[in-house]
Amino acid sequence: MKLRFQVNGQAVETDVAPRTTLCDCLRDHLNLTGTHAGCEHGVCGACTVIVDGVAVRSCLMLAVQAAGASVVTVEGLADGDELSPLQEAFRRHHALQCGFCTPGMLTTLHALLSDEPAADEERIRDVLSGNLCRCTGYIPIVEAALEAREHYAKKQELKAG
Amino acid sequence: MRSVNTYIGRPIERVEDLRFLRGRGQYIGDIKREGQWHAAIVRSPAAFGRVVKIDAATALKMRGVHAVITAADIAKPVPTIPFRRKNPTIAPYAQPIIAAGYVRYVGEPVAIVLADSAELAEDAAQDVAIEIDALPPCVNWQASMAGTNLLFPGTTTNIASTFTAQCGDAAAAFAAAPYTRRERFSIQRHTALPMETRGLLAEWHAGDNRLTVHGAAKLPFFNRRAMAGMMDLPETSVDYIELDVGGGFGARGEFYPEDFLVAFAARKFGHPVKWIEDRREHFTAIGHARQMDADVEIACETDGTVVAMRGTMYVDIGAYVRPNGMTPVRNVIQFTAAPYRIPNLDFTGHGVLTNKTPAGTYRGPGRFEGCLFCERMIDIAARELGIDHLDVRRRNLLTAGDMPYTLVGIAPEDGFGDTECDSGDYRVTLERCLEEFGWDEKKALAGTLRDGRYHGIGIGCFIEGGASGPRESARMEITADGAADVYVGSSAIGQGIETIMAQIAADALEIPMAQVRVLHGSTNYLKEGFGSYGSRATVMGGSAIVLAAETVLKAFRETAARTFAVALGDISVSGGLAHARDGRSMTLAQAAALGPLTGEGTFSSDKRTYTYGTAAAHVAVDPKTGAVNVLDYIVVDDVGRAINPLTLHGQVVGAAVQGFGSVFSENLVYDADGQLLVGSLADYLIPVATDYPHIRAITLEQFPAPHNPLGAKGAGEGGIIPVGAAVANAIASALSAFNVQPTDLPLTPPRLWELIEKARTAQAQPRT
Numbered sequence: 004m005k006l007r008f009q010v011n012g013q014a015v016e017t018d019v020a021p022r023t024t025l026c027d028c029l030r031d032h033l034n035l036t037g038t039h040a041g042c043e044h045g046v047c048g049a050c051t052v053i054v055d056g057v058a059v060r061s062c063l064m065l066a067v068q069a070a071g072a073s074v075v076t077v078e079g080l081a082d083g084d085e086l087s088p089l090q091e092a093f094r095r096h097h098a099l100q101c102g103f104c105t106p107g108m109l110t111t112l113h114a115l116l117s118d119e120p121a122a123d124e125e126r127i128r129d130v131l132s133g134n135l136c137r138c139t140g141y142i143p144i145v146e147a148a149l150e151a152r153e154h155y156a157k158k159q160e161l162k163a164g
Numbered sequence: 165m166r167s168v169n170t171y172i173g174r175p176i177e178r179v180e181d182l183r184f185l186r187g188r189g190q191y192i193g194d195i196k197r198e199g200q201w202h203a204a205i206v207r208s209p210a211a212f213g214r215v216v217k218i219d220a221a222t223a224l225k226m227r228g229v230h231a232v233i234t235a236a237d238i239a240k241p242v243p244t245i246p247f248r249r250k251n252p253t254i255a256p257y258a259q260p261i262i263a264a265g266y267v268r269y270v271g272e273p274v275a276i277v278l279a280d281s282a283e284l285a286e287d288a289a290q291d292v293a294i295e296i297d298a299l300p301p302c303v304n305w306q307a308s309m310a311g312t313n314l315l316f317p318g319t320t321t322n323i324a325s326t327f328t329a330q331c332g333d334a335a336a337a338f339a340a341a342p343y344t345r346r347e348r349f350s351i352q353r354h355t356a357l358p359m360e361t362r363g364l365l366a367e368w369h370a371g372d373n374r375l376t377v378h379g380a381a382k383l384p385f386f387n388r389r390a391m392a393g394m395m396d397l398p399e400t401s402v403d404y405i406e407l408d409v410g411g412g413f414g415a416r417g418e419f420y421p422e423d424f425l426v427a428f429a430a431r432k433f434g435h436p437v438k439w440i441e442d443r444r445e446h447f448t449a450i451g452h453a454r455q456m457d458a459d460v461e462i463a464c465e466t467d468g469t470v471v472a473m474r475g476t477m478y479v480d481i482g483a484y485v486r487p488n489g490m491t492p493v494r495n496v497i498q499f500t501a502a503p504y505r506i507p508n509l510d511f512t513g514h515g516v517l518t519n520k521t522p523a524g525t526y527r528g529p530g531r532f533e534g535c536l537f538c539e540r541m542i543d544i545a546a547r548e549l550g551i552d553h554l555d556v557r558r559r560n561l562l563t564a565g566d567m568p569y570t571l572v573g574i575a576p577e578d579g580f581g582d583t584e585c586d587s588g589d590y591r592v593t594l595e596r597c598l599e600e601f602g603w604d605e606k607k608a609l610a611g612t613l614r615d616g617r618y619h620g621i622g623i624g625c626f627i628e629g630g631a632s633g634p635r636e637s638a639r640m641e642i643t644a645d646g647a648a649d650v651y652v653g654s655s656a657i658g659q660g661i662e663t664i665m666a667q668i669a670a671d672a673l674e675i676p677m678a679q680v681r682v683l684h685g686s687t688n689y690l691k692e693g694f695g696s697y698g699s700r701a702t703v704m705g706g707s708a709i710v711l712a713a714e715t716v717l718k719a720f721r722e723t724a725a726r727t728f729a730v731a732l733g734d735i736s737v738s739g740g741l742a743h744a745r746d747g748r749s750m751t752l753a754q755a756a757a758l759g760p761l762t763g764e765g766t767f768s769s770d771k772r773t774y775t776y777g778t779a780a781a782h783v784a785v786d787p788k789t790g791a792v793n794v795l796d797y798i799v800v801d802d803v804g805r806a807i808n809p810l811t812l813h814g815q816v817v818g819a820a821v822q823g824f825g826s827v828f829s830e831n832l833v834y835d836a837d838g839q840l841l842v843g844s845l846a847d848y849l850i851p852v853a854t855d856y857p858h859i860r861a862i863t864l865e866q867f868p869a870p871h872n873p874l875g876a877k878g879a880g881e882g883g884i885i886p887v888g889a890a891v892a893n894a895i896a897s898a899l900s901a902f903n904v905q906p907t908d909l910p911l912t913p914p915r916l917w918e919l920i921e922k923a924r925t926a927q928a929q930p931r932t
């Protein structure tokens with residue numbers, strides 16, 4: 004099936020079998036391998052991408068369901084060569100070790116903080132509880148998210164401005 | 165080395181992060197090759213039986229399917245996976261790389277399907293019909309040890325190996341002791357569960373008879389040797405290539421059946437073959453761990469001096485002995501009593517075969533288990549003797565005066581080598597932990613009911629072995645621009661090795677870290693290497709880098725002396741420059757331009773390092789549900805020297821949270837037919853972000869390691885070792901009014917609720 008949508012601001016066109024998941028489409032058809040498949044049954048959250056502003060599990064969504072949508076993957080978070088404030092905070096707090104869950108953590112938090120820059124620790128932990136990490140124990144991830152909030156708040160102010 | 169280090173000891177942000185954060189890491193699933201075929205493994209649906217027939221006719225007719233390989237296609241006898249350590253009795257129980265004649269666990273590879281895509285291979289795998297003449301399985305060690313239902317025809321027992329650990333005269337000490345206490349413990353089967361499943365991509369280069377296997381981790385050089393042996397190739401014709409690795413924790417990177425099957429297919433058909441394990445098969449395929457029962461006894465003087473311990477451990481090792489399948493068995497009997505000065509010990513450990521996925525290692529193998537047994541016994545004994553359990557610990561913990569302290573030896577000798585606690589005063593971390601935890605203030609809470617929950621506090625003291633020998637290699641090349649390429653035999657398992665090794669190399673060469681590039685883990689970088697296991701990478705690989713740098717700097721001085729036509733003694737080297745006394749100087753780049761500037765280093769050591777520490781937990785138990793909240797948890801360890809406090813802290817905290825999964829929720833449950841009931845991450849509950857927010861870790865550098873140039877001790881596993889001990893002791897403290905003594909993991913709410921109810925009922929009974 005022919006399929007058109009936007010990924011990280013670029014229009015893409017590809018041809019997928021109807022059963023292809025969005026995750027496989029991104030990884031295998033569009034070579035965006037930053038999105039990781041950790042369980043392929045919607046529990047681990049490593050494959051999380053942002054579809055029209057909402058964090059979704061790309062392993063549970065068919066690629067064809069993304070027709071016409073705007074998708075943001077981990078590759079789309081940095082500003083050129085500059086890490087985003089959230090990515091910077093991850094590095095500063097050592098919020099990643101093996102890096103496998105990291106794309107899903109970043110997209111989940113980016114979607115959350117873009118909507119709710121004032122999210123408190125409880126809210127952040129609650130939302131992150133849908134993403135599994137086996138290395139860090141989550142503590143530094145939460146610290147990084149808390150620190151990155153101010154940048155999202157500023158962004159929202161500017162937008163409202 | 166610099167007299168003042170620039171990088172070692174500082175919380176340097178990681179080099180690896182720059183690619184991981186942008187989604188530019190390259191894991192095994194991310195690479196592809198022109199013309200590659202995809203593999204799917206057909207696995208046994210039965211726990212035990214004879215393979216009667218495998219019918220692949222339907223699968224082979226499917227579009228895009230190229231081949232189905234079974235044992236019949238592979239040389240007879242089917243190769244078996246070699247062991248990592250010698251052992252006189254385990255040979256008959258090695259795992260064949262594909263089921264040959266018998267299947268012995270659900271998930272055992274029976275056939276491998278090759279197709280154009282992973283989807284087509286998986287579709288076809290479902291249509292491979294396996295006819296199995298089922299046999300009654302042994303699903304627990306008790307049934308297996310009875311010996312009436314043998315897993316391997318031609319053998320006489322289902323006990324693959326029995327180890328003993330003895331010192332002093334335990335029988336006499338028990339006979340003479342005024343207080344003895346015996347208790348049984350049980351730990352459930354669980355697993356390391358890295359977030360990235362396993363995967364491989366094998367390529368056969370017919371032109372020069374070479375095999376390349378991508379997807380290495382942990383011990384690429386051992387696996388290369390194993391593969392070369394099975395493939396009848398010279399070792400140098402096999403390369404294991406490491407990519408980014410999504411977590412290891414002891415389970416990933418061992419030689420598994422799929423290593424051979426994927427490589428065999430690539431060689432047979434001349435196509436690159438890729439295989440990525442899916443999560444469901446991961447549960448039945450990757451090494452299981454931890455499941456054991458223990459019958460442990462302690463003997464004390466009335467003042468709390470522990471005079472003896474003894475016991476028997478029954479370890480459920482699953483259907484075969486995998487390369488490191490005996491490690492938990494030998495470790496648990498050697499290290500159960502480890503932090504303490506106990507003169508008389510007598511432990512026996514049985515590695516018992518059952519019809520389950522074979523076991524291997526998981527972070528702190530045998531040590532997590534032994535720590536639970538020992539620390540619970542200390543608390544139980546102290547309670548019954550009416551003395552403070554802290555005093556019992558203070559009285560028996562090893563002190564600086566005891567060092568070096570040789571731990572109990574084991575038989576049969578398995579080449580594990582020396583076990584000598586190297587340095588430290590184990591009371592130091594206990595006292596510091598109590599202080600940081602606020603033990604004295606929290607003591608008043610112990611056993612009290614507040615807001616409907618019982619509060620309790622508990623301690624776990626531990627040691628962690630590291631720096632497994634025998635050696636590790638490194639090579640350094642100064643490039644034309646004065647940068648250093650550093651090749652090291654250690655491998656990545658997500659621990660930040662590129663950063664840590666670059667810190668060490670930059671300080672050793674006295675150059676900026678940005679000029680160091682670390683290449684590691686692949687067999688084509690070095691003639692010999694070992695890898696990352698037993699908390700060895702930083703100490704062994706890092707020390708090899710220090711030695712390689714010394715060779716490079718010597719060559720640098722020689723080049724400068726030659727160029728300036730002065731005596732070698734007239735050249736000094738610092739900050740990446742060689743200075744002559746007359747003021748002339750030369751950069752590393754200039755020297756490299758005059759000829760190759762390289763150095764090799766091999767660090768050999770049969771002395772292990774022993775990080776030691778103490779954990780304390782504060783829990784609240786809801787007696788109505790049995791649910792436990794961890795309100796505070798702190799671990800203090802002494803690692804000798806921290807190369808990177810940021811990554812080290814991450815190791816300790818991350819390991820601690822893994823340990824909570826072991827204590828409370830992770831469980832690989834089998835039914836009576838040997839079917840694994842866990843099929844997804846919805847059934848297998850690892851900790852999530854809302855579960856354990858209150859974890860603290862403090863690292864001391866009080867007693868440097870005496871046997872390596874860095875002074876560092878291995879520290880990747882310690883965080884997990886005391887979790888069961890500290891938490892179970894805290895729960896016992898919370899429920900002390902009922903004298904509930906947790907002995908079995910996992911401590912799920914129903915189990916704890918049941919313990920509380922039983923204790924209440926017993927207390928309500930009128931005494932007779």
